[in-house]
Amino acid sequence: MKTLRITFPYMGNYVHAFRGLLEDLGYEVVMPVKPSKRTLDLGVKYAPEFSCLPYKIVLGTYLETLPKGVDRIVTSGGVGPCRAGLYASLHEKILKKMGYNVEFIVLEPPLVDLKGFYKTVQELNYKNYSLWYIYKAIKRNWRKIKALDTIEQKALFLRPRELTKGSVSAKYKEVLQYVINAFSEKEIAEAEQEALKQLDKIPVNLEKLVVKVGMVGEIYVLLEPSSNFEIEETIGHLGAEVKRSMFLTGWTRDNTLPGKSEELVSVKAAAQPYLPELIGGHGQDSIGNAILYIKQGFDGLIQLAPFTCIPEIVARTILTKISQEHNFPILTFFLDEQTGKAGMETRLEAFIDLLKRKKLQKLERAKGGNIDGALSWN
Amino acid sequence: MTVPVIGIARTLNYYAYYPFWQGFFDSLNLKTIVSSPTTKEILDQGVKDALAEACLPIKLFFGHIATLKSKVDYLFIPRIVNLNRKTVYCPKFLGLPDMIKYSYENLPPVIDLRVDNRSLKDSLLIASLKLASFFGFSKLRGFKAYREGIRQQNFYENLLQKGYLPVNEVNVNSPKLFSVKSSFKIALLGYPYLVYDNYVNLKILEFLNKNNVQVLTAEQVPWPIRNKYAPFTNKKRLFWTFSDRVLSSFQYFLKNVPDLKGIIHLTAFGCGPDFIVDRIMEIDAGEQQIPYLTLTIDEHTGEAGLVTRVEAFLDMIKRKSR
Numbered sequence: 001m002k003t004l005r006i007t008f009p010y011m012g013n014y015v016h017a018f019r020g021l022l023e024d025l026g027y028e029v030v031m032p033v034k035p036s037k038r039t040l041d042l043g044v045k046y047a048p049e050f051s052c053l054p055y056k057i058v059l060g061t062y063l064e065t066l067p068k069g070v071d072r073i074v075t076s077g078g079v080g081p082c083r084a085g086l087y088a089s090l091h092e093k094i095l096k097k098m099g100y101n102v103e104f105i106v107l108e109p110p111l112v113d114l115k116g117f118y119k120t121v122q123e124l125n126y127k128n129y130s131l132w133y134i135y136k137a138i139k140r141n142w143r144k145i146k147a148l149d150t151i152e153q154k155a156l157f158l159r160p161r162e163l164t165k166g167s168v169s170a171k172y173k174e175v176l177q178y179v180i181n182a183f184s185e186k187e188i189a190e191a192e193q194e195a196l197k198q199l200d201k202i203p204v205n206l207e208k209l210v211v212k213v214g215m216v217g218e219i220y221v222l223l224e225p226s227s228n229f230e231i232e233e234t235i236g237h238l239g240a241e242v243k244r245s246m247f248l249t250g251w252t253r254d255n256t257l258p259g260k261s262e263e264l265v266s267v268k269a270a271a272q273p274y275l276p277e278l279i280g281g282h283g284q285d286s287i288g289n290a291i292l293y294i295k296q297g298f299d300g301l302i303q304l305a306p307f308t309c310i311p312e313i314v315a316r317t318i319l320t321k322i323s324q325e326h327n328f329p330i331l332t333f334f335l336d337e338q339t340g341k342a343g344m345e346t347r348l349e350a351f352i353d354l355l356k357r358k359k360l361q362k363l364e365r366a367k368g369g370n371i372d373g374a375l376s377w378n
Numbered sequence: 379m380t381v382p383v384i385g386i387a388r389t390l391n392y393y394a395y396y397p398f399w400q401g402f403f404d405s406l407n408l409k410t411i412v413s414s415p416t417t418k419e420i421l422d423q424g425v426k427d428a429l430a431e432a433c434l435p436i437k438l439f440f441g442h443i444a445t446l447k448s449k450v451d452y453l454f455i456p457r458i459v460n461l462n463r464k465t466v467y468c469p470k471f472l473g474l475p476d477m478i479k480y481s482y483e484n485l486p487p488v489i490d491l492r493v494d495n496r497s498l499k500d501s502l503l504i505a506s507l508k509l510a511s512f513f514g515f516s517k518l519r520g521f522k523a524y525r526e527g528i529r530q531q532n533f534y535e536n537l538l539q540k541g542y543l544p545v546n547e548v549n550v551n552s553p554k555l556f557s558v559k560s561s562f563k564i565a566l567l568g569y570p571y572l573v574y575d576n577y578v579n580l581k582i583l584e585f586l587n588k589n590n591v592q593v594l595t596a597e598q599v600p601w602p603i604r605n606k607y608a609p610f611t612n613k614k615r616l617f618w619t620f621s622d623r624v625l626s627s628f629q630y631f632l633k634n635v636p637d638l639k640g641i642i643h644l645t646a647f648g649c650g651p652d653f654i655v656d657r658i659m660e661i662d663a664g665e666q667q668i669p670y671l672t673l674t675i676d677e678h679t680g681e682a683g684l685v686t687r688v689e690a691f692l693d694m695i696k697r698k699s700r
Contacts, residue, residue: 048653077614082469083650089611090654097661275476277457277492279469280617307431310650314473317429321480334431 003028004071004126009058010035012223013152014248016180017144022074024137026127030068032061035226039064044337046094052306053335054220055087057227062091066100074124077106082281082311084220140185147179147192149247154199156243159236161204169233171202208239211355214293216245216286217304218312221335223248228304228333229341231348235302238352243298245289246282267292274318283311290322290330299355300329307336329354381409382513384489385450387442388413388546390435390471391458393570394620396548399454401530402506405523406515411450413442415546416577420445425677427481433648434676435571436470436477438578443478452487453478459494461502462601464608465619468651538597543583546576555584557593564692565594565631567659568644569620572675579644580681582673582688589692594635596627603630610658621651628659632666639695640669642688647676669695 003026008018010032019029033039035057043060062073078085088106095102105124110117125134155172162168175195182191213235221227222244232242245267271288278284290301303319305312316332323330331351333344384403386392392412403410413420416438424441447453455475460466470477475490489512491505498504503524510520534542534550541557564586572578573595586593596604608615608626616622624643631638641663645652656672663670671691673684 048657050647050649050653083654085617086614086654089614090657093611093658093661274480275473277459277472277476279472281469283469283473308433308648308650308653310469311473313429313432313436314470314477316431317477318473318480320429 001127005030005069006072006074007032007062007065007070008074010061010224010226011220012225012248013148013176013180014145014223017141017148020144020183021137021141024141025125025129025134027072030065030070032065035061035224040337046098050308052083052308053227053337054084054218054224054306055090056337057220057224058087059091059094062095066095066102070102072103072105074105074107077108084281140183140188143185143188144179144182145248147182147188147195148176150192151175151179151195151199153247154196156232156236157241158199158202158204159233160210160239160241161206161208163203163205165237167202168199168236171199175199209359211240211299211352211359212243212297213240213352213355214243214245214289214298214301215304216282216289216301216315218282218306218309219246221304221306222246228335229339229344231302231304231333231344234345234348235352238349240299240352240355242302243293245285270295274322275314279311279314281309281311283315286312286315287318287322290319290328294322294326294328299359300331300351302351303330303332305332305334307334309334329358381407382451383409383411383449384452384454385443385446385486386410386412386454387439387446388415389438389442389575390474390571391456393544393548393574395458395531397530397534397550398527400527400548402509402523402527405526406510406513406519408513410454411446413446416442416575418577421577421677428477431648433470433650434578434646435569435649437677438571438575439474440478440481443482447482447485450486452489453485454489456505457490457492459492460496460619461493462605462619463495463499464605465615465617465622468618468620470650535597535600538595539600541598543587543593543595544574545583546574555587557595557598558587558590560590560592561637562590563592563594563635563638565628565635565638565641566644567596567624567628567641569624569646570597572644572646578646578675580675580679580684582642582644582684585685585688591692594627594631594638596623599627599630607633616651616655618651621655625655625658629662632662632668638668639699640671640691642691643670643672645672645674647674669698 006022006027007030015032019031022029039060040057042063043056046063047056047059075088077088088104092104105120107120108116155168159168175198178191178195179188182188215222223246225232235242267285267288270291271284275284275287286303293301303312303316319330322328329351331347386399400410420441421438423444424437424439427444428437428440443453455478457472457475458467459472475488479485479488489509491509493501493505495501506524506527507517507520510523530550534548537550537553542553543555543557545555566573566583566586573583583593604623604626607629608622610625616625641659643656643659645656660670669691673687
């Protein structure tokens with residue numbers, strides 16, 4: 001049987017786990033390239049004007065990969081009310097119109113339609129591997145995703161505390177390869193340990209006073225650094241620690257397995273007084289996580305959303321009130337193809353400065369006025 | 379005892395469901411005020427009060443609420459999630475009561491009853507009974523009011539199917555404007571709060587009607603037919619009720635109106651779902667070689683510019699068919 005060539009949208013480091021899984025299923029994977037200016041330009045050219053940034057980036061990614069010869073595209077679906085659930089259908093329509101004859105395989109959440117999900121998996125499994133084999137492949141690559149998340153979280157913690165600017169990012173890039181190249185679960189676990197060990201060797205100042213910033217918003221712009229101009233790295237270099245509300249491990253678990261995690265239950269509960277309705281996308285999560293971050297004593301919040309993203313607009317309207325009520329600074333970025341990295345950095349710098357000043361004032365007040373010289377940002 | 383006054387915004391769900399509310403509240407002898415038809419002032423106020431990134435219709439809604447809030451005892455902003463058990467309303471509709479509550483100070487109480495027929499089949503009836511008992515009426519009175527609302531709503535939907543164009547005002551007792559009958563048929567597709575609001579649509583509905591163009595609207599196709607024509611690529615249908623209504627009636631018109639001359643899609647700046655609706659229709663109409671025009675309305679659109687484009691569109695069709 002002919003080996004099919006398959007591709008998928010680019011999403012952060014996770015692409016390496018997707019690749020592993022699809023290779024296990026007997027595909028030849030055409031790796032999507034990391035989205036660049038060219039990717040976005042292509043997307044903007046062929047996508048409808050008012051589609052959101054993720055839509056344009058993903059379309060641009062397809063247009064970059066398809067000329068390399070692709071038989072199938074595998075992507076995620078959804079049942080809304082977020083628009084992303086329909087993106088695959090519209091991408092398919094636009095690509096057909098442009099003359100690309102590529103087969104779309106859309107994975108819908110199994111919780112909604114288990115039978116349909118099974119059918120899609122069987123379609124994807126064109127070489128008829130046993131379910132046990134598939135289960136093992138998923139388990140192995142799931143482990144990889146978990147390792148990628150753990151290392152990333154470590155980097156987010158270390159970055160604001162590094163002694164030499166850029167040392168964490170450089171090392172992080174290097175140790176990621178350990179995990180990416182690992183195959184078996186055992187190898188992945190070892191690679192993860194080694195990566196963490198290497199990261200721990202970076203000289204850091206753990207005593208340093210660091211402001212903590214929560215980050216909420218729409219999943220794609222949160223998870224794909226090139227769509228948010230590496231905002232986490234920028235914030236880290238400004239001396240603030242970022243805690244992102246979403247990692248793929250958490251999201252997938254909550255959307256594919258029965259029973260919700262404790263984490264998710266409390267997010268929904270926290271959002272309840274402000275937004276009792278599930279409005280699709282991650283609008284309610286943004287509100288709930290904002291409240292949780294306030295309770296956990298975070299210093300500020302950043303919301304990331306693509307321009308015209310409906311749920312995040314609703315969330316933003318309500319976040320304004322939450323910000324006033326709790327005296328909690330919130331900065332929102334609505335991202336589109338016009339957003340520039342420099343402008344974003346300036347706004348972030350001002351925002352982080354404000355958070356730092358606020359935190360110092362609070363500490364001074366707590367100490368009864370005078371603050372000793374040991375307390376410093378540097 | 380004075381009768382409480384309930385305020386209803388003349389936009390969004392107004393053009394779709396007002397007869398139900400009117401029948402319901404009238405039956406209970408409750409007084410309702412509907413905000414005045416959209417004006418520049420209302421829109422400007424909404425632009426000021428709503429989030430800059432919000433779409434035009436949400437800004438309009440904010441503007442209408444701003445003019446209402448000091449005049450009424452209650453604001454009626456029901457959270458209508460789902461009625462037909464197939465599709466939900468736009469996420470912004472679902473968050474409407476919350477957005478309003480957290481954006482304005484000194485608001486009268488907001489009635490934000492939730493209606494979701496997916497989880498509860500008769501949730502509209504239950505919400506109606508709750509609402510009636512909130513104002514001190516028995517279950518029986520509430521039920522009668524609900525029946526009256528349904529009767530009015532059915533009557534209204536029948537009128538719409540016959541070509542009633544509720545421009546600026548939904549009036550089931552003395553419907554004013556009907557779509558003319560002619561062989562020159564244009565489908566004017568868009569959400570009811572855009573198509574029937576004379577300020578927002580820049581009077582093109584009246585313009586077409588005056589020029590002896592038979593206007594086909596999404597509301598003229600009854601639900602059972604629309605339901606059949608709803609799925610598009612991948613057998614999926616659009617998630618949102620009004621978008622689904624536009625696309626399904628479009629697919630119906632395309633297959634069943636042989637002398638369809640053209641399609642005008644009226645859309646609002648910043649509308650989330652519409653880019654999907656618009657692109658699907660553009661591709662499909664193109665394949666059938668039916669002229670297709672998208673009109674995007676924003677805060678600054680001028681009437682003259684829009685009418686010129688519509689005129690040019692009509693001229694092009696006439697030239698083509700000669």
